Amino acid sequence: xxxxxxxxxxxxxxxxxxxxxxxxxxxxxxxxxxxxxxxxxxxxxxxxxxxxxxxxxxxxxxxxxxxxxxxxxxxxxxxxxxxxxxxxxxxxxxxxxxxxxxxxxxxxxxxxxxxxxxxxxxxxxxxxxxxxxxxxxxxxxxxxxxxxxxxxxxxxxxxxxxxxxxxxxxxxxxxxxxxxxxxxxxxxxxxxxxxxxxxxxxxxxxxxxxxxxxxxxxxxxxxxxxxxxxxxxxxxxxxxxxxxxxxxxxxxxxxxxxxxx
Amino acid sequence: xxxxxxxxxxxxxxxxxxxxxxxxxxxxxxxxxxxxxxxxxxxxxxxxxxxxxxxxxxxxxxxxxxxxxxxxxxxxxxxxxxxxxxxxxxxxxxxxxxxxxxxxxxxxxxxxxxxxxxxxxxxxxxxxxxxxxxxxxxxxxxxxxxxxxxxxxxxxxxxxxxxxxxxxxxxxxxxxxxxxxxxxxxxxxxxxxxxxxxxxxxxxxxxxxxxxxxxxxxxxxxxxxxxxxxxxxxxxxxxxxxxxxxxxxxxxxxxxxxxxxxxxxxxxxxxxxxxxxxxxxxxxxxxxxxxxxxxxxxxxxxxxxxxxxxxxxxxxxxxxxxxxxxxxxxxxxx
Numbered sequence: 001x002x003x004x005x006x007x008x009x010x011x012x013x014x015x016x017x018x019x020x021x022x023x024x025x026x027x028x029x030x031x032x033x034x035x036x037x038x039x040x041x042x043x044x045x046x047x048x049x050x051x052x053x054x055x056x057x058x059x060x061x062x063x064x065x066x067x068x069x070x071x072x073x074x075x076x077x078x079x080x081x082x083x084x085x086x087x088x089x090x091x092x093x094x095x096x097x098x099x100x101x102x103x104x105x106x107x108x109x110x111x112x113x114x115x116x117x118x119x120x121x122x123x124x125x126x127x128x129x130x131x132x133x134x135x136x137x138x139x140x141x142x143x144x145x146x147x148x149x150x151x152x153x154x155x156x157x158x159x160x161x162x163x164x165x166x167x168x169x170x171x172x173x174x175x176x177x178x179x180x181x182x183x184x185x186x187x188x189x190x191x192x193x194x195x196x197x198x199x200x201x202x203x204x205x206x207x208x209x210x211x212x213x214x215x216x217x218x219x220x221x222x223x224x225x226x227x228x229x230x231x232x233x234x235x236x237x238x239x240x241x242x243x244x245x246x247x248x249x250x251x252x253x254x255x256x257x258x259x260x261x
Numbered sequence: 262x263x264x265x266x267x268x269x270x271x272x273x274x275x276x277x278x279x280x281x282x283x284x285x286x287x288x289x290x291x292x293x294x295x296x297x298x299x300x301x302x303x304x305x306x307x308x309x310x311x312x313x314x315x316x317x318x319x320x321x322x323x324x325x326x327x328x329x330x331x332x333x334x335x336x337x338x339x340x341x342x343x344x345x346x347x348x349x350x351x352x353x354x355x356x357x358x359x360x361x362x363x364x365x366x367x368x369x370x371x372x373x374x375x376x377x378x379x380x381x382x383x384x385x386x387x388x389x390x391x392x393x394x395x396x397x398x399x400x401x402x403x404x405x406x407x408x409x410x411x412x413x414x415x416x417x418x419x420x421x422x423x424x425x426x427x428x429x430x431x432x433x434x435x436x437x438x439x440x441x442x443x444x445x446x447x448x449x450x451x452x453x454x455x456x457x458x459x460x461x462x463x464x465x466x467x468x469x470x471x472x473x474x475x476x477x478x479x480x481x482x483x484x485x486x487x488x489x490x491x492x493x494x495x496x497x498x499x500x501x502x503x504x505x506x507x508x509x510x511x512x513x514x515x516x517x518x519x520x521x522x523x524x525x526x527x528x529x530x531x532x533x534x535x536x537x538x539x540x541x542x543x544x545x546x547x548x549x550x551x552x553x554x555x556x557x558x559x560x561x562x563x564x565x566x567x568x569x570x571x572x573x574x575x576x577x578x579x580x581x582x583x584x585x586x587x588x589x590x591x592x593x594x595x
Contacts, residue, residue: 032334035330035334035342036334038326038330038346039323039326039327039330039353039561039565040564041565041569042565042566042569042572042573043569043572043573044323044353044370046569046572047326048350048354048357051349054346055343055347058342058343058346061339062340062343065339079340083337083338102568103569103572104572155579156576157572157575157576157579159579160574160575160576160578160579160582161571161575161578163571163574164574164575164579165575167571248334249335251335252335252337256455259337259452259453259455259456260448261337261445261448261452
């Protein structure tokens with residue numbers, strides 16, 4: 001009996017570690033992409049707002065990866081996990097590593113992600129694991145604001161000039177095939193769902209669909225058909241972009257192993 | 262100092278007796294330490310000088326995002342990344358307050374951008390130097406923000422109300438920036454030999470450009486004299502430079518670094534350091550557009566503006582549509 005409990009706890013721990021890496025890696029990689037805009041945004045207010053969003057996401061990365069390291073129990077810190085894993089070990093959604101493109105594409109990526117982020121964090125606030133609920137509580141305050149902002153810009157640019165509408169439609173069409181992955185369940189999701197620690201990904205889809213459909217309609221944009229969806233990020237099969245993100249992000253830690261900064 | 266060599270249009274500094282009654286009353290208020298507010302009468306030269314100085318200051322904050330932004334994606338830890346993001350976000354915020362302060366003088370932000378993009382308006386020479394290592398991010402906080410603070414603390418007492426008030430807020434944030442820069446370096450000098458070498462190299466490259474931030478000696482400058490009478494400027498460039506050197510050299514010693522100036526020596530009599538002359542030829546080349554990064558910095562700002570035109574137009578047109586829809590709804594209801 002005692003052995004069974006230990007085995008079960010170990011399975012949950014591995015599943016939980018995977019889940020926490022996903023949350024942390026999404027925040028880290030999207031935060032990185034947003035920070036690439038620094039000083040190059042189309043208006044000063046946008047520079048400020050993007051830096052603010054990136055800052056929130058990096059803060060959330062510290063919390064999720066910090067907890068991941070704790071759960072893993074091998075003494076790895078949030079920084080170790082962020083800076084010393086290779087691309088195959090990253091668990092972020094492919095959507096977050098898509099290149100920035102023009103500002104419209106960055107905002108569309110942000111909106112599609114924020115809508116999911118908002119829904120998943122809302123569910124996580126009720127997690128049976130108090131540590132997860134606590135992080136979700138803090139992060140969802142920030143993400144409510146991210147969603148409010150990205151949603152508003154998608155609507156304003158969609159229902160703006162002919163050019164801004166065309167750009168937003170193109171961004172939506174390009175990014176849409178990367179949204180299905182948000183709702184794909186991996187084997188590690190089942191025990192977490194059963195234990196009430198984290199929602200089953202599929203369970204988030206209806207709310208996300210409604211949020212997105214409502215905003216796209218107001219934005220006068222056409223929701224693409226749900227055709228083929230790319231996936232792999234949650235299992236560490238990424239696009240070629242992630243390798244370059246990590247080459248940049250991890251440069252100092254890799255070039256000067258063991259140095260403290 | 263984010264504003265360098267600001268012109269005043271003055272041919273000479275007038276005495277009170279030379280002034281028309283309106284201008285004399287204005288000067289007497291300044292002499293009495295009163296603040297001038299946007300709607301009040303002011304000489305055209307005062308207004309123009311402030312527009313030049315405040316916009317140059319704002320442009321410096323905005324262009325200044327670029328050399329530091331260059332390392333945000335490569336910051337060595339999550340905490341350093343978050344701090345640097347917060348700092349660069351502050352700089353953009355400073356740009357925003359300053360553009361707003363300049364707008365109270367009857368110029369729009371778009372006009373100021375146009376002056377920046379056309380090369381008519383300047384920004385501080387310091388931002389045309391490259392950030393080549395992580396230690397440069399420390400050096401910018403420590404030296405560049407340190408030099409900026411020297412200039413900005415007295416500007417809190419500037420005669421123009423909106424500028425003085427913007428400075429109060431900016432100064433608080435700048436001292437946090439300077440500490441974070443110093444902290445980056447303090448950590449690195451306690452690290453590996455490679456890290457220590459990186460810090461010394463950063464000081465070697467940033468020391469002289471930082472001293473140049475104060476501008477050449479302005480003891481004989483009519484523009485500086487006029488700005489002082491108007492209380493837009495409070496100290497001479499040499500005074501501020503001396504203060505900066507006196508404050509910074511002991512900090513360099515604390516870090517175990519060598520200041521790259523063979524003429525640097527404590528002068529007991531004056532109670533300050535004697536130091537060498539920056540290479541003013543290099544300074545004027547950088548001001549003229551020939552620094553290593555001038556073309557890239559200005560190019561990046563122009564590109565951000567041009568590429569963003571569709572975005573700004575989209576928002577404007579949406580606002581017009583939304584307001585027309587609201588008007589139609591109100592009309593239908595009546």
